[in-house]
Amino acid sequence: xxxxxxxxxxxxxxxxxxxxxxxxxxxxxxxxxxxxxxxxxxxxxxxxxxxxxxxxxxxxxxxxxxxxxxxxxxxxxxxxxxxxxxxxxxxxxxxxxxxxxxxxxxxxxxxxxxxxxxxxxxxxxxxxxxxxxxxxxxxxxxxxxxxxxxxxxxxxxxxxxxxxxxxxxxxxxxxxxxxxxxxxxxxxxxxxxxxxxxxxxx
Amino acid sequence: xxxxxxxxxxxxxxxxxxxxxxxxxxxxxxxxxxxxxxxxxxxxxxxxxxxxxxxxxxxxxxxxxxxxxxxxxxxxxxxxxxxxxxxxxxxxxxxxxxxxxxxxxxxxxxxxxxxxxxxxxx
Numbered sequence: 102x103x104x105x106x107x108x109x110x111x112x113x114x115x116x117x118x119x120x121x122x123x124x125x126x127x128x129x130x131x132x133x134x135x136x137x138x139x140x141x142x143x144x145x146x147x148x149x150x151x152x153x154x155x156x157x158x159x160x161x162x163x164x165x166x167x168x169x170x171x172x173x174x175x176x177x178x179x180x181x182x183x184x185x186x187x188x189x190x191x192x193x194x195x196x197x198x199x200x201x202x203x204x205x206x207x208x209x210x211x212x213x214x215x216x217x218x219x220x221x222x223x224x225x226x227x228x229x230x231x232x233x234x235x236x237x238x239x240x241x242x243x244x245x246x247x248x249x250x251x252x253x254x255x256x257x258x259x260x261x262x263x264x265x266x267x268x269x270x271x272x273x274x275x276x277x278x279x280x281x282x283x284x285x286x287x288x289x290x291x292x293x294x295x296x297x298x299x300x301x302x303x
Numbered sequence: 304x305x306x307x308x309x310x311x312x313x314x315x316x317x318x319x320x321x322x323x324x325x326x327x328x329x330x331x332x333x334x335x336x337x338x339x340x341x342x343x344x345x346x347x348x349x350x351x352x353x354x355x356x357x358x359x360x361x362x363x364x365x366x367x368x369x370x371x372x373x374x375x376x377x378x379x380x381x382x383x384x385x386x387x388x389x390x391x392x393x394x395x396x397x398x399x400x401x402x403x404x405x406x407x408x409x410x411x412x413x414x415x416x417x418x419x420x421x422x423x424x425x
Contacts, residue, residue: 272307274404275322276397278360279342286346286356300340300361301330303403 158184159191168193172221182224193221199229199236318412326408333411362393 152171159165159181168191169179182189203215210217214230228234239246277300280286284295311319320326331337343364352367369386376382 267308267312269305269308270322272405273322273398273401274326274408276360276401277340279340280346283356283359286349286359299330301334301337302340303337303400303407 155190155192157190164191173219174221189224192224195221195223197223197225197229197236199234200231201235201237315413318409318416320405320408320412322405326404328408328411333407360397362390362397365390365393 156168156171159168165179165181166176168181169176171191172179172193174193180194181191182194200215203209205215207215209215216222223229229236241249279300281295281298285291289295307319311321340361342361344367348367349359349363352370354363354366358366365386369383369390372383372386373380
């Protein structure tokens with residue numbers, strides 16, 4: 102229905118009507134899907150079209166180039182995950198390094214994730230966040246750590262064994278107690294005769 | 304400090320006495336008339352005082368005196384110095400006697416070994 106905007110006259114314009122008309126035009130032309138298109142008249146950033154989702158494993162060099170472009174990677178860097186039936190498709194193989202290993206001082210777009218916008222995401226990115234698995238190198242090599250730990254434990258066990266075999270004691274005779282070595286106090290039978298224990302001065 | 308351990312495990316393994324084992328020499332051997340140790344506190348007294356077994360030794364009478372003094376003078380915890388000293392000295396003498404017993408055993412073992420060595424050499 103024709104509205105006041107098409108008429109060039111000095112008449113007051115109904116702005117609400119203008120907005121409504123523009124909305125209706127955008128809706129009829131719009132390429133969006135579903136509710137988001139209905140409400141905003143444009144695509145939501147979260148819905149992806151077919152060409153930005155992962156696809157089948159790339160076989161030709163052209164497919165590889167296209168896949169690299171899709172994932173924002175250089176063609177030299179792009180290496181798809183192996184096509185072994187696990188369903189990776191053309192998803193890139195990124196180094197298995199966690200976010201702990203990334204520079205803490207660089208100004209990342211997402212500082213907590215240490216990642217920039219548009220960077221390709223590792224298949225197991227949720228495992229490699231800074232709260233979870235850490236692949237950063239240990240201060241000493243694995244073999245050194247093993248040697249030190251087991252060396253220490255072995256040494257301690259050996260010393261405990263030596264302490265059992267050759268105990269340390271004071272060079273004194275056992276303490277002497279009266280009443281036949283406290284026979285009754287230690288729960289001896291009052292009916293039976295205890296073994297006679299005599300203690301002498303020295 | 305520890306010379307006896309070196310003797311026991313390294314140099315004189317046969318003669319150094321082991322306190323865990325019973326000493327083998329007759330207590331009267333080498334003494335003319337050895338006096339027996341005298342126990343002054345009675346079993347009934349120790350039972351009434353509820354002394355733990357480790358404290359029912361030959362110094363128990365001093366301990367009983369100390370306990371009585373402490374109970375009489377509470378809350379003055381500084382009061383029983385004399386009684387405490389008496390008990391401590393008695394325990395010290397007991398420990399010295401233990402050391403002497405060990406040394407006696409050791410020397411008798413060495414003597415035995417010397418005699419055996421002489422008998423073999425002859």
